[in-house]
Amino acid sequence: MRFDIITVLPGLLESPFAHSILQRAQKKGIAEIHVHNLRDYSANKHKNVDDYPYGGGSGMVMMIEPFAACIDKLKAERHYDEIIFMTPDGVTLNQGIANQLSTLQNVIILCGHYKGIDQRIRDLFVTRELSIGDYVLSGGELPAAIVVDAVVRLIPGVLSDETSALSDSFQGDLLDAPLYTRPADWNGHRVPDILLSGNTPEIEKWRFDQAMERTKQRRPDLLE
Ligand code: ADE
Secondary structure, three states: OEEEEEEOOHHHHOOOOOOHHHHHHHHOOOOEEEEEEHHHHOOOOOOOOEEOOOOOOOOOEEOHHHHHHHHHHHHHHOOOOEEEEEEEEEEEOOHHHHHHHOOOOEEEEEEOOOOEEOHHHHHHOOOEEEEOOOOOOOOOHHHHHHHHHHHHOOOOOOOOOOHHHHOOOOOOOOOOOOOOOOOOEEOOEEOOHHHHOOOHHHHHHHHHHHHHHHHHHHOHHHHO
16 A cells, blocks of 8 residues: 655654564555645745635645645556645544555545645545544644554554454454563562463353443444
């Protein structure tokens, strides 16, 4: 799967993709992540990518031309399944959307900044608008990194133990059961005996009951 992320702050996206699972997915050739500097597509001699809003008001608005130039160049090279715009007024990302996106080949993600982007970019190019939650961040870069992370780890072959993505919280509508590792006794705080029993069917049942209880307590909406 290939991601092309268009941003005015490419430096903000260097670290999130250079570690752990995302780094491994790229090394294995399962995911390609390309970050494009929007300023490289500005025709303006000062490399401006924003301008004052028509009708007045505070804040700057990102212009259509640089986005259009970058998107047109990418589209001339390959077909894109989705062009996603990260925005707090988009549909809230969830595991189901991440699953859907993980089946795609090529995706462009647009990161907004300043007050927002010219509505015509949204009308003419964008196929999906995603939010990562009901709060406002200073730009779409961190939300884009979250989408890429949530999606890439679901692509077959990325996680070494493929079942571990399936047992994640949310994947089967239940939160995860509690996890423990050594030592079995830390200052008198013991790991539940069942987990040391070696009785796999009983352990599975315990995990399911714990997951159900945790979901009832914390996210009853998931059980509706
Ligand atoms: N840009 C700014 N805030 C955002 C959010 N909550 N989700 C997606 N993009 C954003």
